[in-house]
Amino acid sequence: MFAYTLRRLLDLVLVLFGVSVLVFLMIRLIPGDAVQIMLGANTEITPDRLEALREKLGLNKPLLAQYWDWLTGVLRGDLGQSVWTGAPIREEIFARLPLTLELTVLSLAFGVLLSIPIGVLSAYWRNSMGEYLVRLVAIAGVTVPSFWLGTLFIYLSFKLWPGFPAIGYVPLAEDPVGHFQRLLFPVLALSLPLLAGLSRLLRSTLLDILGQDYIRTARSKGLSERIVMYKHALRNALIPLVTVVGIQAGYLFGGAIVVEQVFALPGMGRLIVGAINERNYPLVQGTILLVTAGFVFINLLVDLAYAYLDPRVEYA
Amino acid sequence: MRRMGWLFLAVLIGSLAWAQTPMRGGTLQIAVDSSPAGLDPHVATAFATFVVIGNIYEGLTEVDEGLRVRPALAESWKVSPDGLTYTFKLRSGVIFHNGQAFDAKDVVASFNRVRDPKTGSPLASRFNLVKEVRANGPQEVVFELSQPFSPFLSELAGLSIVPSEYVAGGGDLQRRAVGTGPFQFKEWVPDTYIQLERNPRYWRQGRPYLDALRFNIVPDAATRQIGISSGTYHFLPNIDPSLAVTLRNAPGVRLYQTQDLAYSLVGMNVSRKPFDNPKVREALNYAIDRRALVQAVYFGNGVPGGPLSPALKGWASPTSAFPCYNTNPAKARELLRQAGYPGGVDFTILTLGSVKTVVDAAQVLQAQLAAAGFRAKIEILELGKFVQEWRNSNFDAFASLNGGSADPDGYLYRTFSTGGSTNVFKYSDARVDQLLNQGRIATTLDARRRIYAELQVKLACQGPIAHLVYGTLFSAAREGVQGFKPVPTRSLLYLRDTWLAR
Numbered sequence: 001m002f003a004y005t006l007r008r009l010l011d012l013v014l015v016l017f018g019v020s021v022l023v024f025l026m027i028r029l030i031p032g033d034a035v036q037i038m039l040g041a042n043t044e045i046t047p048d049r050l051e052a053l054r055e056k057l058g059l060n061k062p063l064l065a066q067y068w069d070w071l072t073g074v075l076r077g078d079l080g081q082s083v084w085t086g087a088p089i090r091e092e093i094f095a096r097l098p099l100t101l102e103l104t105v106l107s108l109a110f111g112v113l114l115s116i117p118i119g120v121l122s123a124y125w126r127n128s129m130g131e132y133l134v135r136l137v138a139i140a141g142v143t144v145p146s147f148w149l150g151t152l153f154i155y156l157s158f159k160l161w162p163g164f165p166a167i168g169y170v171p172l173a174e175d176p177v178g179h180f181q182r183l184l185f186p187v188l189a190l191s192l193p194l195l196a197g198l199s200r201l202l203r204s205t206l207l208d209i210l211g212q213d214y215i216r217t218a219r220s221k222g223l224s225e226r227i228v229m230y231k232h233a234l235r236n237a238l239i240p241l242v243t244v245v246g247i248q249a250g251y252l253f254g255g256a257i258v259v260e261q262v263f264a265l266p267g268m269g270r271l272i273v274g275a276i277n278e279r280n281y282p283l284v285q286g287t288i289l290l291v292t293a294g295f296v297f298i299n300l301l302v303d304l305a306y307a308y309l310d311p312r313v314e315y316a
Numbered sequence: 317m318r319r320m321g322w323l324f325l326a327v328l329i330g331s332l333a334w335a336q337t338p339m340r341g342g343t344l345q346i347a348v349d350s351s352p353a354g355l356d357p358h359v360a361t362a363f364a365t366f367v368v369i370g371n372i373y374e375g376l377t378e379v380d381e382g383l384r385v386r387p388a389l390a391e392s393w394k395v396s397p398d399g400l401t402y403t404f405k406l407r408s409g410v411i412f413h414n415g416q417a418f419d420a421k422d423v424v425a426s427f428n429r430v431r432d433p434k435t436g437s438p439l440a441s442r443f444n445l446v447k448e449v450r451a452n453g454p455q456e457v458v459f460e461l462s463q464p465f466s467p468f469l470s471e472l473a474g475l476s477i478v479p480s481e482y483v484a485g486g487g488d489l490q491r492r493a494v495g496t497g498p499f500q501f502k503e504w505v506p507d508t509y510i511q512l513e514r515n516p517r518y519w520r521q522g523r524p525y526l527d528a529l530r531f532n533i534v535p536d537a538a539t540r541q542i543g544i545s546s547g548t549y550h551f552l553p554n555i556d557p558s559l560a561v562t563l564r565n566a567p568g569v570r571l572y573q574t575q576d577l578a579y580s581l582v583g584m585n586v587s588r589k590p591f592d593n594p595k596v597r598e599a600l601n602y603a604i605d606r607r608a609l610v611q612a613v614y615f616g617n618g619v620p621g622g623p624l625s626p627a628l629k630g631w632a633s634p635t636s637a638f639p640c641y642n643t644n645p646a647k648a649r650e651l652l653r654q655a656g657y658p659g660g661v662d663f664t665i666l667t668l669g670s671v672k673t674v675v676d677a678a679q680v681l682q683a684q685l686a687a688a689g690f691r692a693k694i695e696i697l698e699l700g701k702f703v704q705e706w707r708n709s710n711f712d713a714f715a716s717l718n719g720g721s722a723d724p725d726g727y728l729y730r731t732f733s734t735g736g737s738t739n740v741f742k743y744s745d746a747r748v749d750q751l752l753n754q755g756r757i758a759t760t761l762d763a764r765r766r767i768y769a770e771l772q773v774k775l776a777c778q779g780p781i782a783h784l785v786y787g788t789l790f791s792a793a794r795e796g797v798q799g800f801k802p803v804p805t806r807s808l809l810y811l812r813d814t815w816l817a818r
């Protein structure tokens with residue numbers, strides 16, 4: 001387990017290095033002169049202004065030197081400065097990250113915790129009327145995108161519950177009740193598709209497992225159906241669930257970007273979208289690097305959890 | 317019975333008068349679609365910035381709802397008979413939000429800051445005819461021009477006066493705006509809101525009425541729409557025509573509208589075939605049905621227009637002055653044949669994918685042009701690529717949306733003069749250049765009007781731009797919002813007169 005963890009950590013460092021190179025190059029390989037694009041169309045731009053901005057961003061240096069400056073900065077924890085406001089990027093990220101993490105964690109918790117009973121029950125009652133209904137809802141949940149759900153929730157709350165604060169953001173410290181009220185719909189919009197996907201997965205895995213020999217053995221030993229389900233079937237069914245949850249956590253982060261747009265929440269998603277719209281390249285680099293690092297790190301955790309749950313997993 | 321009627325009328329008038337007495341206080345919740353990228357008025361190019369800082373800063377002059385130039389920080393001015401010297405008498409008793417008193421040195425410092433290449437201000441080129449600025453005592457500023465420049469007073473409205481001591485002391489205007497305007501900067505929570513507070517020492521007595529303006533940053537149009545319908549927001553400035561149409565019958569919501577200065581257009585590259593031939597450009601104009609574009613793309617909220625916005629009353633020529641505005645595909649074909657293209661022409665229209673009206677317009681145009689023998693291929697580009705091709709004049713034609721100006725010079729000079737800073741069409745015409753320069757130099761209104769009338773006719777049919785539509789500019793407000801007036805320049809000048817009835 002120790003050697004496995006160590007090797008996976010080493011992988012992580014390599015992947016992050018590769019990502020840093022990609023993120024850095026991608027922005028420089030976008031068609032068009034970055035500086036001209038930053039200043040936009042239809043404005044009068046003098047060569048002086050172009051040159052001043054190029055120098056400010058260090059774009060007049062050779063590519064390798066630019067990368068070296070950036071990478072050493074990143075390693076020191078300095079992600080540079082936002083082009084337009086001059087604010088340190090690290091500060092901007094730390095101001096936004098907590099909200100997105102909160103959204104992701106709450107949605108993940110909500111989705112996972114509810115998916116287990118739903119998955120178990122629909123495996124129990126398979127092919128009953130109620131189960132068909134659950135399946136129908138689940139298919140809808142998987143196919144309907146979060147942003148559409150979000151808009152629908154805002155609209156419904158306005159129609160049915162006019163006083164409810166569905167839009168905007170209040171910090172937790174300022175007004176805890178208002179804070180969670182405003183997070184309710186975003187979390188629902190994010191977690192429903194997850195909930196639907198996970199419970200479907202759990203149902204089919206459980207059905208598969210319940211047909212296996214060792215379950216028949218357990219039953220023939222006279223164990224109660226409850227024990228068979230929870231001790232034998234569910235534990236094994238959770239292994240693929242963990243993998244999927246890991247992948248989904250990354251997607252949730254992506255979904256949060258869209259949901260933040262819809263609910264006007266100031267999270268990482270808004271920061272990234274804003275940075276891209278404003279052509280704020282240092283900020284784009286910094287945020288993408290961080291999000292990718294998060295994604296890679298979650299994958300590491302999943303792999304470790306997997307190795308823990310299933311002792312057969314080893315580093316191949 | 318009659319008496320009752322009069323009584324009723326009197327009560328009605330009385331209550332209306334009462335309703336129109338401005339009330340002090342309240343926070344106006346505004347929803348805007350994007351976050352400003354920095355607040356420095358001398359560096360900003362983004363519209364999202366001006367919407368906010370227009371309430372914080374003032375210039376020597378301002379442009380009102382009828383596009384007339386009015387005194388602002390300058391109380392009055394004198395122009396020398398040769399049109400070269402402008403002497404401004406400054407308003408006294410004006411205090412910046414940081415407590416510094418406003419005087420002539422702030423005007424000089426602001427001007428020099430804009431002109432300094434290190435600032436990299438996009439405003440710099442608008443003032444390149446200014447030779448010298450000097451303070452003549454604390455209350456008087458003199459501008460010496462190298463040649464007469466009639467749009468000067470209206471251009472000055474765009475030059476925000478910043479406090480010289482704050483800037484010299486390393487104050488960061490990008491993150492903390494300090495001006496003399498009706499509202500002062502309070503707080504900016506990125507991507508959440510920008511809060512401005514009433515300036516208690518504002519020089520216009522009793523203004524503003526509101527205690528605060530809160531610019532909530534709400535990127536999603538559907539969310540803004542539900543937000544104003546539910547009363548979460550009071551005011552949505554400068555909204556899309558599609559959103560305006562949706563809000564038109566929303567209960568409790570009122571729409572303000574005025575004529576926009578911005579216009580949709582097809583730009584043609586006159587250094588390339590086939591648009592190097594003026595007859596082809598004229599044919600393209602004949603092929604376009606502008607009224608159909610107004611209906612299809614702007615939902616009927618706009619007007620066909622030539623080189624100047626109809627909002628520039630007294631300047632813009634009626635479309636009847638442009639014969640090529642009478643849609644006539646047969647005539648277009650005939651012109652194409654005369655130009656040596658009997659079989660029609662093939663070309664590509666570049667468009668910016670992110671502006672929906674432009675993409676829609678290009679698609680409608682494609683169909684219209686086909687009837688006259690123009691086989692247009694539409695290429696939808698991402699901003700970066702579009703700007704690059706546009707700047708390098710690497711296009712046959714493009715469809716786009718251009719901003720306007722309160723003075724005809726702002727529309728025409730940089731766009732059509734030989735080597736003009738946004739003349740990406742490579743257009744060059746000796747008579748047009750001559751007229752453009754005369755338009756700047758001429759000091760009487762009559763002379764200028766004649767010049768711009770001739771220019772419009774000359775540019776409308778054979779110029780490098782086929783002007784399409786000037787849209788209607790909409791803003792939406794809750795019914796309790798009073799006293800606001802929309803301005804074609806999109807400035808929110810009249811938030812200082814706005815109040816909330818409760």
